[in-house]
Amino acid sequence: MSAPRYLALCGGVGGAKLALGLSRALAPEALTIAVNNGDDFEHFGLSICPDLDTVTYALAGVDHPVQGWGRDRESWNAFSQLERLGGPAWFRLGDKDIGLHLARRVLLDEGFTLSETSARIARAFGIGHEIAPMTDGRVRTQLDTADGLMPFQHYFVRERCAPSVRGIQYAGAAQSQPSPALRRALDDPRLAGVILCPSNPYLSIDPILALPGVRDALRRLNAPVIAVAPIIGGAAIKGPTAQIMRDLGIPPSAAAVARHYGDLLDGYVTDAADAPAVAEALPELRLLACDIVMRTAEDKMRLARRCLDFISRLGARQ
């Protein structure tokens, strides 16, 4: 029997942590990481791909240790100059980060797809595992807020999540296709499991699920689909998940996230304190209760291994 393959769907920070853990636990050819790129936008003439870069920097070991985006040991000389010239400073790019964006601009201008561009950049960073955008099409997550419809980065970075969110749409998703890597992973008969990483369900995972065929492919899969809760005890581990859920009238809880994914899930990884509430709300859902906070490299690897073990046990029952 050929070696099992895994597919991770993820967004930025939280997802990138588990993706890093999975990359340490699995051989390069055994893992595909499909990354939300509904948050991408054009700025300074550059293609900004926040989640793709966060995942790439994390797997390359050059991510900023605390801030959740950008590079470690970064300098800000370009941006200081931009600010001094009165340029817009709400979306910050460090010098090394700009270097990557210039490289991506050149590759895209040369006609490479975002998938090809991302693969080249990952290889140049010495990453063996496959990191792919969810799509080479153009999907733009837009938030319907009290201040009007706005692209995600405007809401998240420029407005610091201040406007109340009334709805979310993934513009262009219906007209886009899953990227070749995502499609290939979903169609691979060796696929042993899919992990929805602990990213924002509405902003990071749903855009991927909104691509034609992805939700159906996950439902039809002969392998388990699991998710890791992005919420512990009513608070998002990182980012605006809890606030957006409250804005949408959904009590922010691990159980509510599981209910949101609904019948896509075969299993759910949650904090022990949240497990009783999840079990009560979704009695049929298989649960793994464990410590899901990932602070250290060991935490990430340990949680990745527990997810893979969980998938293995779920798979044996299917």
Added chain:
Amino acid sequence: MSAPRYLALCGGVGGAKLALGLSRALAPEALTIAVNNGDDFEHFGLSICPDLDTVTYALAGVDHPVQGWGRDRESWNAFSQLERLGGPAWFRLGDKDIGLHLARRVLLDEGFTLSETSARIARAFGIGHEIAPMTDGRVRTQLDTADGLMPFQHYFVRERCAPSVRGIQYAGAAQSQPSPALRRALDDPRLAGVILCPSNPYLSIDPILALPGVRDALRRLNAPVIAVAPIIGGAAIKGPTAQIMRDLGIPPSAAAVARHYGDLLDGYVTDAADAPAVAEALPELRLLACDIVMRTAEDKMRLARRCLDFISRLGARQ
């Protein structure tokens, strides 16, 4: 009588030196510097304007003291990253330089013209004198070489002037208009003189002269037009002027440059050693023989004052 106004036409390094000298000798409202932008190109999704930036950095006092382009005390973190990712490194941009290019990209994307963009950037650098591109249109200097037709920067930076030049064309010049600042300066009844700075005549000054109406306006002018020789004793002070002249079958000399400008000139500023040959070749041309090498700030100011005095004397005779 209202205060006299001056117009300087210039390219990069040599021209920027005299432009700086003129800016120290003249009040802000008395000088317009119209800069060649036939060397501009798009790279990394950014608008690269080599001569405009060289002049702006020089007048702001933040230019690199030796290399003839870019910023002083520059860092290279973005470009190092770009190179590590396999990006094209033939046209180098330092971090602070990239900051200016990001600011320009944003302004151009917001719909400002290159003239407006350049004026805003100059003001942000505290420059009071008017620095304007020769045109807001799209002129592209192209070299017809033994290796084919190529844009100037490819010839100059990427190919390091290796291909032999057979001809030069200013694509788009006939369809473009002089920038508002250049037009205004030429039409100003207070215009007391025009200085063709010691820039490459073929690559820096001719593109400006190729714009509709500029050559005629200079010919019809009631004020003197002078040029400062970019060549001393058969060698260009900086850049590929002498080599291009040899490629074109023109002996590189101060006299040949004066002959090239022809009846546009009322006066010519040249090194004392070259004056006899110029006088022999163009007996009717009024000459100012002096030290035209500009090494220090004092050299630049001194040559600028000599040019203005020369114009004043020529004007009194007209």
